[in-house]
Amino acid sequence: MRTPVYVANWKMFHSLETADAWLAWWHQHPLAGLPDSCTIVLCPPAPLIYPLYAELQRWHETTLRLGGQTLHPSFKGAFTGDISGVALWSVGAQAVIIGHSERRRHHHETDAQIGDMVQQAFLCGLMPIVCVGETSEERDAGETVDVLTRQLAGALGHLSAATLANRQGDPDLPPLVVAYEPVWAIGSGKPATAPLAEEALQIVMSWLVTQFGETAAERMALLYGGSVTASNVGTFTALDACDGVLVGGASLEPADFQSIVMAGLMGQGYGVSVQPLSLHLTGDSLT
Numbered sequence: 001m002r003t004p005v006y007v008a009n010w011k012m013f014h015s016l017e018t019a020d021a022w023l024a025w026w027h028q029h030p031l032a033g034l035p036d037s038c039t040i041v042l043c044p045p046a047p048l049i050y051p052l053y054a055e056l057q058r059w060h061e062t063t064l065r066l067g068g069q070t071l072h073p074s075f076k077g078a079f080t081g082d083i084s085g086v087a088l089w090s091v092g093a094q095a096v097i098i099g100h101s102e103r104r105r106h107h108h109e110t111d112a113q114i115g116d117m118v119q120q121a122f123l124c125g126l127m128p129i130v131c132v133g134e135t136s137e138e139r140d141a142g143e144t145v146d147v148l149t150r151q152l153a154g155a156l157g158h159l160s161a162a163t164l165a166n167r168q169g170d171p172d173l174p175p176l177v178v179a180y181e182p183v184w185a186i187g188s189g190k191p192a193t194a195p196l197a198e199e200a201l202q203i204v205m206s207w208l209v210t211q212f213g214e215t216a217a218e219r220m221a222l223l224y225g226g227s228v229t230a231s232n233v234g235t236f237t238a239l240d241a242c243d244g245v246l247v248g249g250a251s252l253e254p255a256d257f258q259s260i261v262m263a264g265l266m267g268q269g270y271g272v273s274v275q276p277l278s279l280h281l282t283g284d285s286l287t
């Protein structure tokens with residue numbers, strides 16, 4: 001059984017004030033029955049990572065982990081405005097999104113750079129969340145398999161099963177996460193159908209099995225991303241090849257994201273509920 005993984009990608013939304021309010025809401029609405037293996041990662045804009053990390057420490061909040069939205073392909077250097085893996089790690093990030101289509105499009109990130117970013121993530125003990133996915137033109141031209149294969153080879157072709165097995169960082173996290181995010185489904189309100197997502201995720205899975213072997217691939221997590229909501233998430237997480245979701249717009253409100261986590265886990269056969277408030281509010285937990 002692979003690990004359920006839920007990732008919130010806040011993109012360039014939220015300020016410190018609204019992010020704090022998000023976290024306070026989450027803290028006041030704890031989930032009961034969350035499987036131990038479940039990984040929930042919040043990826044805020046980089047300057048918000050440390051204050052959120054400090055808040056999580058203060059609350060002894062253990063259900064949430066933090067991640068970056070990208071990192072530079074080099075370890076350090078004269079790259080004004082860029083963020084290194086080690087800087088992310090040093091402020092409490094445990095994961096990082098790599099190769100999101102918005103980065104590929106707006107920042108012209110290449111497959112080779114994305115491969116270097118994955119290496120940096122491994123070097124810095126960050127769990128890479130690698131995004132792959134075709135545009136609608138590529139899908140219409142029948143190029144989906146080629147695009148996915150090319151992107152996977154660029155991001156992960158230089159890695160071995162041994163590198164994955166020796167990844168630094170929290171051993172409870174999967175060594176690698178791959179998210180299938182069809183570009184046409186992101187932010188469009190038009191998610192992929194479940195069979196289409198399953199087909200693409202199976203392509204990803206068989207590539208990973210060929211590259212790393214079945215045992216290593218079994219420890220990774222595969223996600224679907226693109227217009228995920230609480231009403232459609234269960235159709236994705238019920239799929240054989242899907243371990244969770246990467247959520248953009250619907251992660252900005254904590255109640256929406258929590259509904260997605262709950263409905264998604266239900267699709268995976270877990271019964272999760274919001275813990276009654278009276279059981280939770282003790283001592284200074286609301287201060």
Ligand code: PGA
Nearest residue numbers: 186187226227247248249
């Ligand atoms: P969306 O974004 O959920 O708003 O479609 C997903 C993503 O960009 O990762």
